[in-house]
Amino acid sequence: MRILRLNLAQLRCFESLSIVPAAGINLLQGANGSGKTSVLEALFLLSHGRSFRPGGSQALIRRGQLECTVYAELDEGSQTHRLGLARSAHGWQARIDARPVSRLSSLLVHCAAICIEPGSHDLIAGPAEFRRRFMDWGVFHVEPAFLEAWQNYRRCLQQRNSLLRRNGDSAQLAVWEQGMDGAAVRLDEQRRAYLGRLRIRLLEHLARWLPELGAPMLRYQRGWAAETALIDVLAAHRIRDREQGHTRQGPHRADWLLGFEQAPERHQLSRGQTKLAALACLLAQFEVFRELRGATPLLLLDDLAAELDATHLEQIVSYLQNSGAQAWITGTDFPSRCQPGMRVFHVEHGTLRA
Ligand SMILES: Nc1ncnc2c1ncn2[C@@H]1O[C@H](COP(=O)(O)OP(=O)(O)O)[C@@H](O)[C@H]1O
Ligand SMILES: [Mg+2]
Structure with a gap:
Protein backbone atom coordinates (compact mmCIF):
# COMPACT_ATOMS: atom_id res chain seq x y z
CA MET A 1 0.00 0.00 0.00
CA ALA A 113 2.20 1.52 9.09
CA ILE A 114 5.17 0.08 10.93
CA CYS A 115 7.10 2.74 12.78
CA ILE A 116 10.66 2.59 14.01
CA GLU A 117 11.39 5.55 16.25
CA PRO A 118 13.53 6.44 19.27
CA GLY A 119 10.86 5.10 21.65
CA SER A 120 10.79 1.69 19.91
CA HIS A 121 13.29 0.27 22.39
CA ASP A 122 10.38 0.17 24.86
CA LEU A 123 9.22 -2.84 22.92
CA ILE A 124 12.07 -4.73 24.56
CA ALA A 125 12.89 -2.69 27.65
CA GLY A 126 9.52 -1.12 28.51
CA PRO A 127 6.47 -2.40 30.35
CA ALA A 128 4.30 -5.26 29.08
CA GLU A 129 1.73 -2.83 27.70
CA PHE A 130 4.06 -1.92 24.79
CA ARG A 131 4.56 -5.52 23.80
CA ARG A 132 0.89 -6.35 24.17
CA ARG A 133 -0.05 -3.42 21.91
CA PHE A 134 2.51 -4.48 19.33
CA MET A 135 1.23 -8.06 19.36
CA ASP A 136 -2.43 -7.03 19.25
CA TRP A 137 -1.89 -4.57 16.40
CA GLY A 138 -0.36 -7.43 14.43
CA VAL A 139 -3.18 -9.85 15.28
CA PHE A 140 -5.85 -7.22 14.53
CA HIS A 141 -4.54 -6.83 11.00
CA VAL A 142 -4.27 -10.50 10.13
CA GLU A 143 -7.11 -12.09 12.13
CA PRO A 144 -10.56 -10.62 11.40
CA ALA A 145 -12.13 -12.29 14.48
CA PHE A 146 -9.69 -10.71 16.91
CA LEU A 147 -11.45 -7.40 17.38
CA GLU A 148 -14.76 -8.94 18.38
CA ALA A 149 -13.10 -11.31 20.85
CA TRP A 150 -11.14 -8.44 22.35
CA GLN A 151 -14.17 -6.15 22.64
CA ASN A 152 -16.21 -8.94 24.27
CA TYR A 153 -13.43 -9.64 26.68
CA ARG A 154 -12.95 -5.98 27.58
CA ARG A 155 -16.66 -5.44 28.16
CA CYS A 156 -16.86 -8.43 30.53
CA LEU A 157 -13.65 -7.35 32.27
CA GLN A 158 -14.98 -3.84 32.86
CA GLN A 159 -18.21 -5.26 34.29
CA ARG A 160 -16.31 -7.60 36.58
CA ASN A 161 -14.01 -4.82 37.78
CA SER A 162 -16.93 -2.58 38.48
CA LEU A 163 -18.66 -5.35 40.49
CA LEU A 164 -15.44 -6.00 42.43
CA ARG A 165 -15.39 -2.37 43.50
CA ARG A 166 -19.09 -2.35 44.34
CA ASN A 167 -18.80 -5.56 46.36
CA GLY A 168 -21.03 -7.50 43.95
CA ASP A 169 -21.82 -11.09 44.96
CA SER A 170 -20.26 -14.23 43.53
CA ALA A 171 -23.25 -15.11 41.36
CA GLN A 172 -23.03 -11.73 39.60
CA LEU A 173 -19.27 -12.05 39.16
CA ALA A 174 -19.66 -15.55 37.73
CA VAL A 175 -21.74 -14.25 34.82
CA TRP A 176 -18.95 -11.97 33.59
CA GLU A 177 -16.24 -14.49 34.38
CA GLN A 178 -17.88 -16.93 32.03
CA GLY A 179 -17.90 -14.31 29.27
CA MET A 180 -14.25 -13.51 29.93
CA ASP A 181 -13.32 -17.17 29.81
CA GLY A 182 -14.83 -17.75 26.37
CA ALA A 183 -13.19 -14.68 24.84
CA ALA A 184 -9.87 -15.39 26.59
CA VAL A 185 -9.54 -18.79 24.95
CA ARG A 186 -9.98 -17.22 21.51
CA LEU A 187 -7.60 -14.32 22.21
CA ASP A 188 -4.98 -16.72 23.48
CA GLU A 189 -5.25 -18.90 20.37
CA GLN A 190 -5.06 -15.94 18.02
CA ARG A 191 -2.10 -14.37 19.78
CA ARG A 192 -0.27 -17.69 19.96
CA ALA A 193 -0.78 -18.29 16.23
CA TYR A 194 0.45 -14.77 15.44
CA LEU A 195 3.57 -15.07 17.57
CA GLY A 196 4.28 -18.41 15.94
CA ARG A 197 4.39 -16.64 12.57
CA LEU A 198 6.37 -13.75 13.97
CA ARG A 199 8.94 -16.03 15.57
CA ILE A 200 10.06 -17.44 12.21
CA ARG A 201 10.73 -13.97 10.76
CA LEU A 202 12.16 -12.62 13.98
CA LEU A 203 14.75 -15.36 14.34
CA GLU A 204 16.03 -14.62 10.84
CA HIS A 205 16.47 -10.93 11.64
CA LEU A 206 18.07 -11.53 15.00
CA ALA A 207 20.59 -13.94 13.51
CA ARG A 208 21.53 -11.17 11.08
CA TRP A 209 21.46 -8.16 13.43
CA LEU A 210 22.57 -9.61 16.75
CA PRO A 211 24.61 -12.75 16.05
CA GLU A 212 26.86 -12.13 19.06
CA LEU A 213 24.00 -12.84 21.48
CA GLY A 214 23.54 -16.47 20.45
CA ALA A 215 20.25 -18.29 20.02
CA PRO A 216 17.19 -16.12 20.71
CA MET A 217 14.11 -17.30 22.61
CA LEU A 218 10.64 -15.86 22.36
CA ARG A 219 8.44 -16.62 25.33
CA TYR A 220 4.73 -15.94 25.36
CA GLN A 221 2.82 -15.39 28.61
CA ARG A 222 -0.91 -15.63 28.17
CA GLY A 223 -1.72 -13.62 31.31
CA TRP A 224 -3.06 -16.29 33.66
CA ALA A 225 -1.81 -19.45 35.36
CA ALA A 226 -0.75 -22.27 33.06
CA GLU A 227 -2.89 -25.38 32.73
CA THR A 228 -5.84 -23.75 34.50
CA ALA A 229 -8.96 -22.39 32.85
CA LEU A 230 -9.37 -18.65 33.34
CA ILE A 231 -12.83 -19.19 34.79
CA ASP A 232 -11.30 -21.24 37.62
CA VAL A 233 -8.50 -18.72 38.19
CA LEU A 234 -11.01 -15.88 38.46
CA ALA A 235 -13.28 -17.79 40.83
CA ALA A 236 -10.32 -18.66 43.05
CA HIS A 237 -9.08 -15.04 43.21
CA ARG A 238 -12.26 -13.14 43.93
CA ILE A 239 -11.25 -12.16 47.46
CA ARG A 240 -7.83 -10.79 46.47
CA ASP A 241 -9.26 -9.12 43.37
CA ARG A 242 -11.91 -7.43 45.53
CA GLU A 243 -9.17 -6.07 47.81
CA GLN A 244 -7.27 -4.75 44.81
CA GLY A 245 -10.36 -3.45 43.06
CA HIS A 246 -9.45 -5.02 39.71
CA THR A 247 -8.86 -8.31 37.91
CA ARG A 248 -5.23 -9.32 38.20
CA GLN A 249 -5.14 -12.22 35.74
CA GLY A 250 -6.38 -12.68 32.20
CA PRO A 251 -5.37 -11.95 28.62
CA HIS A 252 -5.30 -8.20 29.43
CA ARG A 253 -2.07 -9.08 31.25
CA ALA A 254 -0.49 -11.07 28.42
CA ASP A 255 3.13 -10.44 27.46
CA TRP A 256 5.90 -11.87 25.32
CA LEU A 257 9.57 -11.71 26.12
CA LEU A 258 12.68 -11.96 24.09
CA GLY A 259 15.82 -13.50 25.57
CA PHE A 260 19.12 -14.73 24.19
CA GLU A 261 21.51 -17.52 25.03
CA GLN A 262 24.14 -14.93 26.00
CA ALA A 263 21.65 -12.49 27.57
CA PRO A 264 18.65 -14.34 28.98
CA GLU A 265 17.27 -11.21 30.71
CA ARG A 266 16.47 -8.06 28.81
CA HIS A 267 18.47 -5.82 31.19
CA GLN A 268 21.59 -7.67 30.01
CA LEU A 269 21.31 -6.05 26.57
CA SER A 270 23.12 -2.81 25.80
CA ARG A 271 21.02 0.11 24.63
CA GLY A 272 22.21 -0.40 21.08
CA GLN A 273 21.36 -4.10 21.22
CA THR A 274 17.94 -3.27 22.63
CA LYS A 275 17.29 -0.96 19.68
CA LEU A 276 18.37 -3.60 17.18
CA ALA A 277 16.20 -6.21 18.86
CA ALA A 278 13.22 -3.83 18.62
CA LEU A 279 14.05 -3.14 14.98
CA ALA A 280 14.09 -6.90 14.31
CA CYS A 281 10.64 -7.25 15.92
CA LEU A 282 9.20 -4.43 13.80
CA LEU A 283 10.65 -5.73 10.55
CA ALA A 284 9.35 -9.20 11.41
CA GLN A 285 5.92 -7.66 11.94
CA PHE A 286 6.20 -5.90 8.59
CA GLU A 287 6.95 -9.20 6.88
CA VAL A 288 4.20 -11.17 8.63
CA PHE A 289 1.67 -8.56 7.56
CA ARG A 290 2.87 -8.76 3.99
CA GLU A 291 2.83 -12.56 4.02
CA LEU A 292 -0.67 -12.91 5.47
CA ARG A 293 -2.40 -9.91 3.94
CA GLY A 294 -0.61 -9.81 0.60
CA ALA A 295 -0.06 -6.05 0.97
CA THR A 296 3.02 -4.10 1.95
CA PRO A 297 2.70 -1.80 4.98
CA TYR A 319 16.54 -3.56 3.22
CA LEU A 320 14.18 -0.66 2.51
CA GLN A 321 15.18 -0.47 -1.11
CA ASN A 322 14.46 -4.17 -1.58
CA SER A 323 11.27 -4.17 0.48
CA GLY A 324 9.07 -2.48 -2.09
CA ALA A 325 7.51 -0.49 0.76
CA GLN A 326 6.73 3.17 0.69
CA ALA A 327 9.15 4.44 3.31
N1 LIG B 1 0.06 21.05 19.85
C1 LIG B 1 1.04 21.77 19.31
N2 LIG B 1 0.78 23.01 18.82
C2 LIG B 1 1.74 23.75 18.23
N3 LIG B 1 3.02 23.33 18.10
C3 LIG B 1 3.33 22.11 18.58
C4 LIG B 1 2.36 21.27 19.20
N4 LIG B 1 2.95 20.11 19.55
C5 LIG B 1 4.23 20.23 19.18
N5 LIG B 1 4.47 21.43 18.60
C6 LIG B 1 5.72 21.92 18.01
O1 LIG B 1 5.83 21.28 16.78
C7 LIG B 1 7.20 21.27 16.39
C8 LIG B 1 7.46 20.01 15.61
O2 LIG B 1 7.85 18.96 16.41
P1 LIG B 1 8.46 17.63 15.79
O3 LIG B 1 7.55 17.08 14.76
O4 LIG B 1 8.80 16.79 16.95
O5 LIG B 1 9.77 18.16 15.05
P2 LIG B 1 11.06 17.38 14.53
O6 LIG B 1 10.73 15.94 14.45
O7 LIG B 1 11.36 17.99 13.21
O8 LIG B 1 12.14 17.63 15.54
C9 LIG B 1 8.01 21.53 17.64
O9 LIG B 1 8.61 22.79 17.49
C10 LIG B 1 6.97 21.53 18.73
O10 LIG B 1 7.27 22.48 19.73
MG1 LIG C 1 11.70 14.40 15.49
Whole structure:
Protein backbone atom coordinates (compact mmCIF):
# COMPACT_ATOMS: atom_id res chain seq x y z
CA MET A 1 0.00 0.00 0.00
CA ARG A 2 1.10 3.53 -0.51
CA ILE A 3 0.02 7.06 0.20
CA LEU A 4 -0.72 9.08 -2.92
CA ARG A 5 -1.35 12.30 -1.04
CA LEU A 6 -1.26 13.36 2.59
CA ASN A 7 -2.97 16.50 3.88
CA LEU A 8 -2.67 17.76 7.44
CA ALA A 9 -4.55 20.60 9.09
CA GLN A 10 -3.92 22.11 12.51
CA LEU A 11 -1.76 19.18 13.56
CA ARG A 12 1.12 20.08 15.95
CA CYS A 13 3.11 22.89 14.28
CA PHE A 14 1.35 22.56 10.89
CA GLU A 15 -1.47 24.89 10.05
CA SER A 16 -1.97 23.10 6.75
CA LEU A 17 0.21 20.90 4.64
CA SER A 18 -0.13 18.81 1.51
CA ILE A 19 2.41 16.19 0.45
CA VAL A 20 2.60 14.09 -2.69
CA PRO A 21 5.14 11.44 -1.78
CA ALA A 22 7.16 9.10 -3.99
CA ALA A 23 6.11 5.45 -4.21
CA GLY A 24 9.46 4.39 -2.77
CA ILE A 25 11.65 6.23 -0.28
CA ASN A 26 10.74 9.68 1.04
CA LEU A 27 13.29 11.62 3.04
CA LEU A 28 12.10 14.37 5.37
CA GLN A 29 14.97 16.63 6.21
CA GLY A 30 14.95 19.57 8.62
CA ALA A 31 16.26 21.07 11.84
CA ASN A 32 15.14 19.93 15.27
CA GLY A 33 11.59 21.00 16.00
CA SER A 34 10.70 21.69 12.37
CA GLY A 35 7.91 19.10 12.25
CA LYS A 36 9.44 15.96 10.72
CA THR A 37 8.25 13.55 13.38
CA SER A 38 4.79 15.11 13.26
CA VAL A 39 4.40 14.01 9.63
CA LEU A 40 5.20 10.41 10.59
CA GLU A 41 2.88 10.76 13.54
CA ALA A 42 0.03 11.68 11.18
CA LEU A 43 0.59 8.51 9.15
CA PHE A 44 0.82 6.44 12.31
CA LEU A 45 -2.55 7.83 13.43
CA LEU A 46 -4.21 6.42 10.32
CA SER A 47 -2.95 2.98 11.19
CA HIS A 48 -3.08 2.94 15.00
CA GLY A 49 -5.62 5.56 16.04
CA ARG A 50 -3.14 6.99 18.52
CA SER A 51 0.29 8.58 18.48
CA PHE A 52 3.55 6.83 19.23
CA ARG A 53 4.53 9.84 21.34
CA PRO A 54 3.37 10.33 24.91
CA GLY A 55 1.03 13.20 25.76
CA GLY A 56 -2.36 11.94 24.63
CA SER A 57 -4.34 12.70 21.50
CA GLN A 58 -5.39 16.23 22.48
CA ALA A 59 -1.73 17.27 22.32
CA LEU A 60 -1.82 16.66 18.56
CA ILE A 61 -4.10 19.65 18.02
CA ARG A 62 -2.24 22.80 17.15
CA ARG A 63 -2.18 25.19 20.11
CA GLY A 64 -5.17 27.54 20.06
CA GLN A 65 -7.18 25.31 17.67
CA LEU A 66 -10.12 23.01 18.35
CA GLU A 67 -9.55 20.23 15.86
CA CYS A 68 -6.79 18.64 13.82
CA THR A 69 -7.30 16.55 10.72
CA VAL A 70 -5.34 14.02 8.71
CA TYR A 71 -6.48 13.11 5.22
CA ALA A 72 -4.80 10.57 2.99
CA GLU A 73 -5.39 9.01 -0.39
CA LEU A 74 -4.31 5.44 0.05
CA ASP A 75 -3.58 3.11 -2.83
CA GLU A 76 -4.29 -0.39 -1.54
CA GLY A 77 -3.29 -2.12 -4.74
CA SER A 78 -6.70 -3.18 -6.01
CA GLN A 79 -8.44 0.03 -4.93
CA THR A 80 -7.87 3.55 -3.67
CA HIS A 81 -9.53 4.97 -0.57
CA ARG A 82 -9.74 8.43 0.89
CA LEU A 83 -9.17 8.21 4.63
CA GLY A 84 -10.03 11.10 6.91
CA LEU A 85 -9.40 11.37 10.61
CA ALA A 86 -10.25 14.31 12.85
CA ARG A 87 -9.52 14.82 16.51
CA SER A 88 -11.35 17.28 18.74
CA ALA A 89 -12.42 17.46 22.38
CA HIS A 90 -15.27 15.11 21.40
CA GLY A 91 -12.84 12.36 20.41
CA TRP A 92 -12.04 10.83 17.03
CA GLN A 93 -14.10 11.11 13.89
CA ALA A 94 -13.25 8.90 10.95
CA ARG A 95 -14.36 9.02 7.33
CA ILE A 96 -13.78 6.64 4.47
CA ASP A 97 -14.40 8.03 1.00
CA ALA A 98 -16.13 11.03 2.61
CA ARG A 99 -18.61 8.84 4.51
CA PRO A 100 -18.43 8.91 8.32
CA VAL A 101 -17.76 5.55 9.97
CA SER A 102 -18.91 4.92 13.52
CA ARG A 103 -15.91 2.83 14.54
CA LEU A 104 -12.33 3.99 14.32
CA SER A 105 -11.26 0.39 13.71
CA SER A 106 -13.10 0.42 10.33
CA LEU A 107 -10.62 3.03 9.17
CA LEU A 108 -7.54 1.55 10.84
CA VAL A 109 -8.02 -1.79 9.14
CA HIS A 110 -7.26 -0.12 5.77
CA CYS A 111 -3.91 1.38 6.64
CA ALA A 112 -0.90 -0.39 8.09
CA ALA A 113 2.20 1.52 9.09
CA ILE A 114 5.17 0.08 10.93
CA CYS A 115 7.10 2.74 12.78
CA ILE A 116 10.66 2.59 14.01
CA GLU A 117 11.39 5.55 16.25
CA PRO A 118 13.53 6.44 19.27
CA GLY A 119 10.86 5.10 21.65
CA SER A 120 10.79 1.69 19.91
CA HIS A 121 13.29 0.27 22.39
CA ASP A 122 10.38 0.17 24.86
CA LEU A 123 9.22 -2.84 22.92
CA ILE A 124 12.07 -4.73 24.56
CA ALA A 125 12.89 -2.69 27.65
CA GLY A 126 9.52 -1.12 28.51
CA PRO A 127 6.47 -2.40 30.35
CA ALA A 128 4.30 -5.26 29.08
CA GLU A 129 1.73 -2.83 27.70
CA PHE A 130 4.06 -1.92 24.79
CA ARG A 131 4.56 -5.52 23.80
CA ARG A 132 0.89 -6.35 24.17
CA ARG A 133 -0.05 -3.42 21.91
CA PHE A 134 2.51 -4.48 19.33
CA MET A 135 1.23 -8.06 19.36
CA ASP A 136 -2.43 -7.03 19.25
CA TRP A 137 -1.89 -4.57 16.40
CA GLY A 138 -0.36 -7.43 14.43
CA VAL A 139 -3.18 -9.85 15.28
CA PHE A 140 -5.85 -7.22 14.53
CA HIS A 141 -4.54 -6.83 11.00
CA VAL A 142 -4.27 -10.50 10.13
CA GLU A 143 -7.11 -12.09 12.13
CA PRO A 144 -10.56 -10.62 11.40
CA ALA A 145 -12.13 -12.29 14.48
CA PHE A 146 -9.69 -10.71 16.91
CA LEU A 147 -11.45 -7.40 17.38
CA GLU A 148 -14.76 -8.94 18.38
CA ALA A 149 -13.10 -11.31 20.85
CA TRP A 150 -11.14 -8.44 22.35
CA GLN A 151 -14.17 -6.15 22.64
CA ASN A 152 -16.21 -8.94 24.27
CA TYR A 153 -13.43 -9.64 26.68
CA ARG A 154 -12.95 -5.98 27.58
CA ARG A 155 -16.66 -5.44 28.16
CA CYS A 156 -16.86 -8.43 30.53
CA LEU A 157 -13.65 -7.35 32.27
CA GLN A 158 -14.98 -3.84 32.86
CA GLN A 159 -18.21 -5.26 34.29
CA ARG A 160 -16.31 -7.60 36.58
CA ASN A 161 -14.01 -4.82 37.78
CA SER A 162 -16.93 -2.58 38.48
CA LEU A 163 -18.66 -5.35 40.49
CA LEU A 164 -15.44 -6.00 42.43
CA ARG A 165 -15.39 -2.37 43.50
CA ARG A 166 -19.09 -2.35 44.34
CA ASN A 167 -18.80 -5.56 46.36
CA GLY A 168 -21.03 -7.50 43.95
CA ASP A 169 -21.82 -11.09 44.96
CA SER A 170 -20.26 -14.23 43.53
CA ALA A 171 -23.25 -15.11 41.36
CA GLN A 172 -23.03 -11.73 39.60
CA LEU A 173 -19.27 -12.05 39.16
CA ALA A 174 -19.66 -15.55 37.73
CA VAL A 175 -21.74 -14.25 34.82
CA TRP A 176 -18.95 -11.97 33.59
CA GLU A 177 -16.24 -14.49 34.38
CA GLN A 178 -17.88 -16.93 32.03
CA GLY A 179 -17.90 -14.31 29.27
CA MET A 180 -14.25 -13.51 29.93
CA ASP A 181 -13.32 -17.17 29.81
CA GLY A 182 -14.83 -17.75 26.37
CA ALA A 183 -13.19 -14.68 24.84
CA ALA A 184 -9.87 -15.39 26.59
CA VAL A 185 -9.54 -18.79 24.95
CA ARG A 186 -9.98 -17.22 21.51
CA LEU A 187 -7.60 -14.32 22.21
CA ASP A 188 -4.98 -16.72 23.48
CA GLU A 189 -5.25 -18.90 20.37
CA GLN A 190 -5.06 -15.94 18.02
CA ARG A 191 -2.10 -14.37 19.78
CA ARG A 192 -0.27 -17.69 19.96
CA ALA A 193 -0.78 -18.29 16.23
CA TYR A 194 0.45 -14.77 15.44
CA LEU A 195 3.57 -15.07 17.57
CA GLY A 196 4.28 -18.41 15.94
CA ARG A 197 4.39 -16.64 12.57
CA LEU A 198 6.37 -13.75 13.97
CA ARG A 199 8.94 -16.03 15.57
CA ILE A 200 10.06 -17.44 12.21
CA ARG A 201 10.73 -13.97 10.76
CA LEU A 202 12.16 -12.62 13.98
CA LEU A 203 14.75 -15.36 14.34
CA GLU A 204 16.03 -14.62 10.84
CA HIS A 205 16.47 -10.93 11.64
CA LEU A 206 18.07 -11.53 15.00
CA ALA A 207 20.59 -13.94 13.51
CA ARG A 208 21.53 -11.17 11.08
CA TRP A 209 21.46 -8.16 13.43
CA LEU A 210 22.57 -9.61 16.75
CA PRO A 211 24.61 -12.75 16.05
CA GLU A 212 26.86 -12.13 19.06
CA LEU A 213 24.00 -12.84 21.48
CA GLY A 214 23.54 -16.47 20.45
CA ALA A 215 20.25 -18.29 20.02
CA PRO A 216 17.19 -16.12 20.71
CA MET A 217 14.11 -17.30 22.61
CA LEU A 218 10.64 -15.86 22.36
CA ARG A 219 8.44 -16.62 25.33
CA TYR A 220 4.73 -15.94 25.36
CA GLN A 221 2.82 -15.39 28.61
CA ARG A 222 -0.91 -15.63 28.17
CA GLY A 223 -1.72 -13.62 31.31
CA TRP A 224 -3.06 -16.29 33.66
CA ALA A 225 -1.81 -19.45 35.36
CA ALA A 226 -0.75 -22.27 33.06
CA GLU A 227 -2.89 -25.38 32.73
CA THR A 228 -5.84 -23.75 34.50
CA ALA A 229 -8.96 -22.39 32.85
CA LEU A 230 -9.37 -18.65 33.34
CA ILE A 231 -12.83 -19.19 34.79
CA ASP A 232 -11.30 -21.24 37.62
CA VAL A 233 -8.50 -18.72 38.19
CA LEU A 234 -11.01 -15.88 38.46
CA ALA A 235 -13.28 -17.79 40.83
CA ALA A 236 -10.32 -18.66 43.05
CA HIS A 237 -9.08 -15.04 43.21
CA ARG A 238 -12.26 -13.14 43.93
CA ILE A 239 -11.25 -12.16 47.46
CA ARG A 240 -7.83 -10.79 46.47
CA ASP A 241 -9.26 -9.12 43.37
CA ARG A 242 -11.91 -7.43 45.53
CA GLU A 243 -9.17 -6.07 47.81
CA GLN A 244 -7.27 -4.75 44.81
CA GLY A 245 -10.36 -3.45 43.06
CA HIS A 246 -9.45 -5.02 39.71
CA THR A 247 -8.86 -8.31 37.91
CA ARG A 248 -5.23 -9.32 38.20
CA GLN A 249 -5.14 -12.22 35.74
CA GLY A 250 -6.38 -12.68 32.20
CA PRO A 251 -5.37 -11.95 28.62
CA HIS A 252 -5.30 -8.20 29.43
CA ARG A 253 -2.07 -9.08 31.25
CA ALA A 254 -0.49 -11.07 28.42
CA ASP A 255 3.13 -10.44 27.46
CA TRP A 256 5.90 -11.87 25.32
CA LEU A 257 9.57 -11.71 26.12
CA LEU A 258 12.68 -11.96 24.09
CA GLY A 259 15.82 -13.50 25.57
CA PHE A 260 19.12 -14.73 24.19
CA GLU A 261 21.51 -17.52 25.03
CA GLN A 262 24.14 -14.93 26.00
CA ALA A 263 21.65 -12.49 27.57
CA PRO A 264 18.65 -14.34 28.98
CA GLU A 265 17.27 -11.21 30.71
CA ARG A 266 16.47 -8.06 28.81
CA HIS A 267 18.47 -5.82 31.19
CA GLN A 268 21.59 -7.67 30.01
CA LEU A 269 21.31 -6.05 26.57
CA SER A 270 23.12 -2.81 25.80
CA ARG A 271 21.02 0.11 24.63
CA GLY A 272 22.21 -0.40 21.08
CA GLN A 273 21.36 -4.10 21.22
CA THR A 274 17.94 -3.27 22.63
CA LYS A 275 17.29 -0.96 19.68
CA LEU A 276 18.37 -3.60 17.18
CA ALA A 277 16.20 -6.21 18.86
CA ALA A 278 13.22 -3.83 18.62
CA LEU A 279 14.05 -3.14 14.98
CA ALA A 280 14.09 -6.90 14.31
CA CYS A 281 10.64 -7.25 15.92
CA LEU A 282 9.20 -4.43 13.80
CA LEU A 283 10.65 -5.73 10.55
CA ALA A 284 9.35 -9.20 11.41
CA GLN A 285 5.92 -7.66 11.94
CA PHE A 286 6.20 -5.90 8.59
CA GLU A 287 6.95 -9.20 6.88
CA VAL A 288 4.20 -11.17 8.63
CA PHE A 289 1.67 -8.56 7.56
CA ARG A 290 2.87 -8.76 3.99
CA GLU A 291 2.83 -12.56 4.02
CA LEU A 292 -0.67 -12.91 5.47
CA ARG A 293 -2.40 -9.91 3.94
CA GLY A 294 -0.61 -9.81 0.60
CA ALA A 295 -0.06 -6.05 0.97
CA THR A 296 3.02 -4.10 1.95
CA PRO A 297 2.70 -1.80 4.98
CA LEU A 298 4.17 1.70 5.04
CA LEU A 299 7.48 1.95 6.84
CA LEU A 300 8.08 5.00 9.02
CA LEU A 301 11.60 5.57 10.30
CA ASP A 302 12.11 8.47 12.65
CA ASP A 303 15.60 9.85 13.23
CA LEU A 304 17.14 6.71 11.87
CA ALA A 305 20.71 8.00 11.61
CA ALA A 306 20.68 9.09 15.25
CA GLU A 307 19.59 5.61 16.26
CA LEU A 308 21.91 3.31 14.32
CA ASP A 309 25.63 3.06 13.58
CA ALA A 310 26.85 3.42 9.99
CA THR A 311 26.97 -0.32 9.23
CA HIS A 312 23.47 -1.02 10.48
CA LEU A 313 22.21 2.11 8.78
CA GLU A 314 23.52 0.88 5.45
CA GLN A 315 21.91 -2.52 6.05
CA ILE A 316 18.55 -1.03 6.80
CA VAL A 317 18.62 1.32 3.80
CA SER A 318 19.35 -1.61 1.51
CA TYR A 319 16.54 -3.56 3.22
CA LEU A 320 14.18 -0.66 2.51
CA GLN A 321 15.18 -0.47 -1.11
CA ASN A 322 14.46 -4.17 -1.58
CA SER A 323 11.27 -4.17 0.48
CA GLY A 324 9.07 -2.48 -2.09
CA ALA A 325 7.51 -0.49 0.76
CA GLN A 326 6.73 3.17 0.69
CA ALA A 327 9.15 4.44 3.31
CA TRP A 328 9.17 7.75 5.16
CA ILE A 329 12.50 8.57 6.78
CA THR A 330 13.31 11.64 8.86
CA GLY A 331 16.71 13.09 9.69
CA THR A 332 18.48 16.37 10.32
CA ASP A 333 20.58 15.75 7.24
CA PHE A 334 21.20 12.95 4.77
CA PRO A 335 24.88 12.72 3.84
CA SER A 336 24.54 10.31 0.92
CA ARG A 337 23.26 11.55 -2.41
CA CYS A 338 19.63 11.12 -3.23
CA GLN A 339 19.08 8.03 -5.37
CA PRO A 340 16.63 7.56 -8.23
CA GLY A 341 13.09 7.03 -7.00
CA MET A 342 13.72 8.88 -3.74
CA ARG A 343 11.99 12.14 -2.95
CA VAL A 344 13.43 14.68 -0.51
CA PHE A 345 11.29 17.10 1.47
CA HIS A 346 12.71 20.03 3.38
CA VAL A 347 10.76 20.75 6.53
CA GLU A 348 11.02 24.21 8.07
CA HIS A 349 8.97 25.38 11.04
CA GLY A 350 5.66 24.01 9.92
CA THR A 351 6.19 24.28 6.15
CA LEU A 352 7.44 21.71 3.73
CA ARG A 353 8.82 21.79 0.21
CA ALA A 354 9.75 18.97 -2.13
N1 LIG B 1 0.06 21.05 19.85
C1 LIG B 1 1.04 21.77 19.31
N2 LIG B 1 0.78 23.01 18.82
C2 LIG B 1 1.74 23.75 18.23
N3 LIG B 1 3.02 23.33 18.10
C3 LIG B 1 3.33 22.11 18.58
C4 LIG B 1 2.36 21.27 19.20
N4 LIG B 1 2.95 20.11 19.55
C5 LIG B 1 4.23 20.23 19.18
N5 LIG B 1 4.47 21.43 18.60
C6 LIG B 1 5.72 21.92 18.01
O1 LIG B 1 5.83 21.28 16.78
C7 LIG B 1 7.20 21.27 16.39
C8 LIG B 1 7.46 20.01 15.61
O2 LIG B 1 7.85 18.96 16.41
P1 LIG B 1 8.46 17.63 15.79
O3 LIG B 1 7.55 17.08 14.76
O4 LIG B 1 8.80 16.79 16.95
O5 LIG B 1 9.77 18.16 15.05
P2 LIG B 1 11.06 17.38 14.53
O6 LIG B 1 10.73 15.94 14.45
O7 LIG B 1 11.36 17.99 13.21
O8 LIG B 1 12.14 17.63 15.54
C9 LIG B 1 8.01 21.53 17.64
O9 LIG B 1 8.61 22.79 17.49
C10 LIG B 1 6.97 21.53 18.73
O10 LIG B 1 7.27 22.48 19.73
MG1 LIG C 1 11.70 14.40 15.49
